[in-house]
Amino acid sequence: MHAIQVLKESKFKEHGRITPEEFVAAGDFLTYKFPVWSWEKGDAAKFRDYLPNDKQYLLTRGVPCLRRATALAYTDEDEDAERLLSFGDLSSTGNEADEWVETHAGRSTGLENGGAVGEIDEIPDVDDHGISGAMGGLSVSGNDEAEIPDMDEIPDMEEDLEGDDEATAAPKPPAVPPKSANSKATQESARSNLLAVRTYDVMITYDKYYQTPRIWLIGYDENRKPLIPTQIFEDVSADHAFKTVTIEAFPHSTTLQAASVHPCKHASVMKKVIERMNAGVEEAAALRKGSASGNSTPKEKQKKWLFRRASGNGKDDKNNNAAGGDEEVEGMRVDFYLVVFLKFIASIVPTIEVDSTASF
Amino acid sequence: MTIIQFTPFSSLVEPNFWHALTNLKIDVLRLSDESVPITGYYSPGRSIVDRETGNEIPLGCNINIPGDALTNDIQVPAHSVPASGLFKNYNTIEEFKEADKTALFNGLSQEIWDSIAKGSTASLNRFLLITFADLKKYKYFYWFSFPAFVSKPAWEVEDDWKPARTEFSDETLTEIHKLSSSRPSPFFLVRAIGEKTEIASVEEYGSFFKDVPLSSVHPSATPSNPGWPLRNLLTYLRHHHPSDVSQGLRILCWRDSEPSHNDQWKSRFGIAKVNGDATKEKPAAVGWEKNVQGKLGPRMADLAPMMDPTRHVLADQAV
Structure with missing residues (x-):
């Protein structure tokens, strides 16, 4: 096998691929804008020399996942599907049925993808997949608890104390309904008590071979037990479970295994998204120039944030806002690559809230 | 209570x-x-x-x-x-x-x-x-x-825990966020006089800082339940400042790791109180x-x- 050279020249607009330098620039921007993300060193034995020692990969911990992707059901007025499709809004075509959206039909707006729910139902049918053979011996349920030995009881007063300590909040239900809540809210709180809230540690590495970022997931169930592979696949949309998501050795650890979205399609998807965003923004800029009005909608503001000709990691937000209608548009800067990448990943793992940019 | x-x-x-x-x-x-x-x-x-x-x-x-x-x-x-x-x-x-x-x-x-x-x-x-x-x-x-540590009798809160915004201005909370981010500490004191906000270590309570809100980083996100670390902090205060404790301590449960957007601070405020003498044991x-x-x-x-x-x-x- 011939050695693959590290990508040197910037190609992200042409191919959707990025160089290690661009990965670092995009990671710097992500950690600056969203401090839940941090750079990690990883295992010293696994250093990649084309990345700075202290910027080997990106990590965010405890990303919540309220529901299983396999349990999603959509309605026409589903707002969050809309959010995830916001790139569709940004496009000039407005045609939401194009290829990029198709890849994540599970999160589509619903009408033309009414069959998506049916497809999702296929997931429990894992026996058709070769992988399931390997999974067969795994216990998914809590029956492994039986293996936990009975401990000697904690003697003396301690146990009584632990048992009925009036100042210890009951561990469940996790969601306490607000006291002032109206009856509807209370009902919904009751429903939310039944949520099995998982959390994920999410890592982004640079994949030298595909020249794109690559995402890795380590999950915990509502009791903070590590998730096993079959459980993780419950949080992957039907189109991707078992196909593009696999369990592999995490490249910055000598021992850790994690679930990963295989990056073979990342570059082409990213290229499309970037093209569409650029087209949409150029059009919007032309419109703005034409009308010269300052009343931008929140969505336009988001576009501005992404496409502004910012320098210094966007630290000069205010100056740029002041620039107003005169701003030049040069398309998406590579700094924003990971922000966009996370929106794409969010469509593969729709219930894992990896896209922290949504709150902005 | x-x-x-x-x-x-x-x-x-x-x-x-x-x-x-x-x-x-x-x-x-x-x-x-x-x-x-x-x-x-x-x-x-x-x-x-x-x-x-x-x-x-x-x-x-x-x-x-x-x-x-x-x-x-x-x-x-x-x-x-x-x-x-x-x-x-x-x-x-x-x-x-x-x-x-x-x-x-x-x-x-x-x-x-x-x-x-x-x-x-x-x-x-x-x-x-x-x-x-x-x-x-x-x-x-x-x-x-x-x-x-278990307190006898148990600690009580006056009128339940309230949003921090009911007690502190947006500016003060922004300043607390800035100060506590620059030197993260499990517990700290907050003093806001006019536009000036200061934080200090809990050990300074009673000397330089007095009658100021005590703050602790709160791992609990349930609005009415403070996190576990406050328990031992209250034990500490009851041991060292028993008279203040019986009158009520102003407690800020700090929960805002990000500066608030649209004034939606998540931190909680309450007055914690316990009667009776603490044991010296x-x-x-x-x-x-x-x-x-x-x-x-x-x-x-x-x-x-x-x-x-x-x-x-x-x-x-x-x-």
Whole structure:
């Protein structure tokens, strides 16, 4: 096998691929804008020399996942599907049925993808997949608890104390309904008590071979037990479970295994998204120039944030806002690559809230 | 007046920690079951808005045990505060079962109490972790305890916990966020005079700072339940400032790791009070973590599905 050279020249607009330098620039921007993300060193034995020692990969911990992707059901007025499709809004075509959206039909707006729910139902049918053979011996349920030995009881007063300590909040239900809540809210709180809230540690590495970022997931169930592979696949949309998501050795650890979205399609998807965003923004800029009005909608503001000709990691937000209608548009800067990448990943793992940019 | 109910710590052990324990056991500890220092961390309690119902769902009151918890240079994430403890690994399941947990627990609570008596808040979050690692099967049995002193009578809060915004201006909270981010500390005092906001260590209470809100980083996201660390902080204050305690302490439960957007601060404020004299003796303590069944007992992490090489046919089949 011939050695693959590290990508040197910037190609992200042409191919959707990025160089290690661009990965670092995009990671710097992500950690600056969203401090839940941090750079990690990883295992010293696994250093990649084309990345700075202290910027080997990106990590965010405890990303919540309220529901299983396999349990999603959509309605026409589903707002969050809309959010995830916001790139569709940004496009000039407005045609939401194009290829990029198709890849994540599970999160589509619903009408033309009414069959998506049916497809999702296929997931429990894992026996058709070769992988399931390997999974067969795994216990998914809590029956492994039986293996936990009975401990000697904690003697003396301690146990009584632990048992009925009036100042210890009951561990469940996790969601306490607000006291002032109206009856509807209370009902919904009751429903939310039944949520099995998982959390994920999410890592982004640079994949030298595909020249794109690559995402890795380590999950915990509502009791903070590590998730096993079959459980993780419950949080992957039907189109991707078992196909593009696999369990592999995490490249910055000598021992850790994690679930990963295989990056073979990342570059082409990213290229499309970037093209569409650029087209949409150029059009919007032309419109703005034409009308010269300052009343931008929140969505336009988001576009501005992404496409502004910012320098210094966007630290000069205010100056740029002041620039107003005169701003030049040069398309998406590579700094924003990971922000966009996370929106794409969010469509593969729709219930894992990896896209922290949504709150902005 | 309502009795304050504290949300207990929940342990969250990263798989990396079990890998590190495996290596430590093979390379360093071998058959030793001596106590080893361990460091974890906790973060301001987080909640998430459920997009399907619009409800705010509090996430766990977690203490994280990362992969580097057994090293001297643990990387604590932004806005999080470290907590140190004692780690003890047993060689056999029998030794793990028969460990003198009461003695371990009492030893640690004594250490915390001695530290309180000396006037230090440095040991208030000390915790204990005992484990048995079945290395062949990739199974890890573990039990945490987070000793917290029991107050008699119990602490009460006047008129329940309220949003911090009812007590502090937006500017003050922004300033607290800035100050506490630049030097994260589990506990701190806040003084806001006019436009000037200062924070200081709790040890300064009573001298430079007096009658000021006490603040503690709150890993609990449940609005009416402060996090576990406040419990020992209140014990400390009751021991050293009994007269202030009977009049009521102004407590800010700090939960904002991000500066607030649209004035939606998540931190809570309340006045905590307890009547009667505190004992000068070490009070009883609680804090063993319950298992998945909600009972007092150990937990088990089964990492075979992710660690066992014989199970990794999976990876080979992929791609």
